[in-house]
Amino acid sequence: MRKTYVLLALIAAAPVGGLALADCAQTGCEKGDLNGDCLIDLSDLAGFLGAFGATTGDAAYLADADFDDSGAIELSDLAGALAVFGRDCGPFIDPNEPNDATGTLTAYRPQFGTGYAPYLRTAVADGDEEDAERGPGIRINNPGDADPAGEDDLIEVTVSVSPPGAPLRLRRSANSLSVWTTRGKTPGTQVAFMSDEAALPGQTTLWVEWSAAAHGQATLSLGKPSGETLDSLRFHTFRSIVTALGGEDQVPTTPAVANSGTYVVAEALYQRGFDVLQFDEDNVSPNGSGAVYDAIVDAIQHRQVSEVAIYGYSHGGGSTYDLAERLDVNRAGIGMFEIRFTSYADSVENDSDIDVQQELRRPLSVLYHLNHYQHGTLLEDFFLDGGPVPNSNPPPTGLDVETTPWGANSTHFTVDDYVQVRSAIELDLGGVMAP
Amino acid sequence: MRNLTTTKFVAAILGVAVLVAPIAIAQTESPASGSQLRDRVSAAIQTMGDISTEIQAVTKEFGADVVAREVVFAIAHAATERDRAAARAAFAALKLDARQKVVAMIPILYDAGDKTARLARSIAQETEDRSASRGPDFTTYRAILEDDTREDRPLPENLVRLMYESDPGVALLTMMRAHQVRDPAELRVILWAERAVDENLWRWRHGFLPNTTAMPEAQAQLRILADHEAWWARYFVAETMRQSPALREPAVIEALKRDDNAMVRAAAERID
Numbered sequence: 140m141r142k143t144y145v146l147l148a149l150i151a152a153a154p155v156g157g158l159a160l161a162d163c164a165q166t167g168c169e170k171g172d173l174n175g176d177c178l179i180d181l182s183d184l185a186g187f188l189g190a191f192g193a194t195t196g197d198a199a200y201l202a203d204a205d206f207d208d209s210g211a212i213e214l215s216d217l218a219g220a221l222a223v224f225g226r227d228c229g230p231f232i233d234p235n236e237p238n239d240a241t242g243t244l245t246a247y248r249p250q251f252g253t254g255y256a257p258y259l260r261t262a263v264a265d266g267d268e269e270d271a272e273r274g275p276g277i278r279i280n281n282p283g284d285a286d287p288a289g290e291d292d293l294i295e296v297t298v299s300v301s302p303p304g305a306p307l308r309l310r311r312s313a314n315s316l317s318v319w320t321t322r323g324k325t326p327g328t329q330v331a332f333m334s335d336e337a338a339l340p341g342q343t344t345l346w347v348e349w350s351a352a353a354h355g356q357a358t359l360s361l362g363k364p365s366g367e368t369l370d371s372l373r374f375h376t377f378r379s380i381v382t383a384l385g386g387e388d389q390v391p392t393t394p395a396v397a398n399s400g401t402y403v404v405a406e407a408l409y410q411r412g413f414d415v416l417q418f419d420e421d422n423v424s425p426n427g428s429g430a431v432y433d434a435i436v437d438a439i440q441h442r443q444v445s446e447v448a449i450y451g452y453s454h455g456g457g458s459t460y461d462l463a464e465r466l467d468v469n470r471a472g473i474g475m476f477e478i479r480f481t482s483y484a485d486s487v488e489n490d491s492d493i494d495v496q497q498e499l500r501r502p503l504s505v506l507y508h509l510n511h512y513q514h515g516t517l518l519e520d521f522f523l524d525g526g527p528v529p530n531s532n533p534p535p536t537g538l539d540v541e542t543t544p545w546g547a548n549s550t551h552f553t554v555d556d557y558v559q560v561r562s563a564i565e566l567d568l569g570g571v572m573a574p
Numbered sequence: 575m576r577n578l579t580t581t582k583f584v585a586a587i588l589g590v591a592v593l594v595a596p597i598a599i600a601q602t603e604s605p606a607s608g609s610q611l612r613d614r615v616s617a618a619i620q621t622m623g624d625i626s627t628e629i630q631a632v633t634k635e636f637g638a639d640v641v642a643r644e645v646v647f648a649i650a651h652a653a654t655e656r657d658r659a660a661a662r663a664a665f666a667a668l669k670l671d672a673r674q675k676v677v678a679m680i681p682i683l684y685d686a687g688d689k690t691a692r693l694a695r696s697i698a699q700e701t702e703d704r705s706a707s708r709g710p711d712f713t714t715y716r717a718i719l720e721d722d723t724r725e726d727r728p729l730p731e732n733l734v735r736l737m738y739e740s741d742p743g744v745a746l747l748t749m750m751r752a753h754q755v756r757d758p759a760e761l762r763v764i765l766w767a768e769r770a771v772d773e774n775l776w777r778w779r780h781g782f783l784p785n786t787t788a789m790p791e792a793q794a795q796l797r798i799l800a801d802h803e804a805w806w807a808r809y810f811v812a813e814t815m816r817q818s819p820a821l822r823e824p825a826v827i828e829a830l831k832r833d834d835n836a837m838v839r840a841a842a843e844r845i846d
């Protein structure tokens with residue numbers, strides 16, 4: 140009893156401190172924390188004393204002091220106040236200006252079907268996040284797009300916030316960006332933007348969709364309620380698609396093996412922001428039909444892709460020709476597009492799996508063609524080789540790598556793996572088309 | 575049998591690599607830049623009397639068909655790119671013409687392991703000279719089928735299936751001709767049906783018609799051929815409906831699944 144008098148005396152002497160504009164966001168301080176600073180201390184008890192005896196409707200009534208929700212602040216509530224006295228519910232963050240909060244967004248390169256294979260999950264480098272070409276690319280996600288295995292046109296974005304739970308905001312520069320908390324766009328999991336701003340959801344992984352039918356760029360930002368931006372991602376829609384075709388019996392792997400130069404180049408292009416499909420060349424039939432053709436047509440018809448690149452090694456080069464020919468012949472049924480880039484690495488016609496004819500035809504209707512070849516010998520590679528192709532780069536017919544110091548000892552089995560060949564494909568492709 | 579044959583062929587393939595070394599050196603010293611690979615391989619092999627003799631000896635003992643299939647098996651299961659290239663060179667050394675290649679592949683077009691069967695189909699289809707700019711050329715297939723038809727022998731089911739899967743329309747016309755149909759009225763029934771369906775496919779291909787929409791005339795002609803007395807005409811209906819979902823009619827498919835001809839039934843069963 141004596142202690143109670145002492146406490147009340149202290150309470151009377153304590154500054155009330157004013158009421159918070161908002162409640163503490165942490166759990167455990169729902170009642171008793173009258174000033175909302177996430178700490179139940181003497182100032183709160185002073186507030187309690189000020190409200191003591193008040194009932195619902197009185198100006199002095201405070202719901203957070205009415206522990207039993209009886210509508211009156213009385214002795215039974217004092218017991219509740221004493222029970223939580225001293226409680227620390229965690230750091231206080233002023234929702235109007237959480238100056239101590241920080242956060243980052245990380246975007247990843249696009250997925251294929253059920254996941255990232257044949258690529259590793261690849262984050263867009265911090266320095267590229269707002270670059271118009273090397274930044275996060277995103278596919279237009281129109282209805283009818285033939286996603287091979289579920290929804291694969293959403294871009295994964297991870298969110299890192301410190302301290303956890305800080306009430307940061309998401310902002311977007313255009314409503315063409317939709318944000319979901321599930322990859323499969325489960326109903327009820329779309330983030331609701333008001334005037335292109337939304338509270339940051341509790342999930343640490345978000346999925347970003349380009350839901351407009353037209354191309355464009357848009358920024359997704361993480362920021363404080365005051366408007367200060369902490370991190371931004373600049374998304375650009377993919378206007379192009381790149382197709383990489385390996386040689387006979389080369390198949391895409393995760394990661395690419397070193398002696399499959401075609402797929403190594405694909406990884407490099409993927410990392411720098413292109414939408415790159417990797418295929419076994421057997422997915423292209425001699426008349427160009429098959430899964431690769433279907434994938435390119437789907438991109439043109441449903442994702443507004445208008446620029447195509449195809450490159451291949453050995454039989455993959457022969458398939459590059461076949462694929463380009465079919466795309467050209469069937470233009471009227473496909474839509475508007477250009478094949479801006481093709482490349483052969485020791486290209487061999489692919490009329491069958493045992494075809495050994497050099498592929499010497501320049502792909503039809505292609506703006507820029509790159510060609511590398513070597514000379515086969517019986518002992519080294521059973522005469523397997525490509526050859527000069529008219530109107531190719533380097534002019535006039537491509538590069539005979541055996542005329543270079545680095546490629547003098549090349550064989551059909553190694554020509555696609557030279558860094559000089561791989562770099563030429565990557566740089567020349569990047570020189571004639573953007574992601 | 576396979577082990578014995580394979581062993582001999584591995585020996586032959588290895589022999590190629592060993593015995594032609596002098597030729598390879600000569601080629602390296604004076605590369606024939608720009609010439610066609612096949613011509614160079616052919617020229618090289620022609621100068622290798624010992625290897626030709628060895629291959630011919632094995633062929634004489636086991637038969638060209640068997641030897642070709644063994645080489646295909648070796649190509650399909652080669653452990654390295656280099657081994658595969660060597661086996662391909664051995665296949666070239668067999669010097670099979672188009673018909674011999676197809677005949678050799680028929681037994682394994684669908685009935686071998688996946689890799690071997692796929693390779694066998696690829697070799698047979700090379701004779702079709704396919705491209706996006708033109709239809710397949712079934713001249714080689716027709717010669718084989720026509721001979722069997724004239725001799726009243728059962729047709730090789732694998733080859734029929736391959737041809738129809740490759741291009742049902744061209745296959746239909748090939749079968750019509752291989753079966754020596756002479757009555758112009760009968761010919762026109764087939765020709766008109768093929769034309770109607772091809773018109774539908776053409777409109778899909780070039781964007782004149784959504785590929786989910788079928789032309790009534792094409793569907794009508796398919797119904798007519800589904801009741802045609804020739805099994806190879808009914809086969810066309812089954813394979814067309816398998817390849818083009820928009821042209822399917824459940825009642826027709828069910829009827830084809832109960833067809834008198836086993837090949838037609840099997841084709842209908844392959845429809846999803």
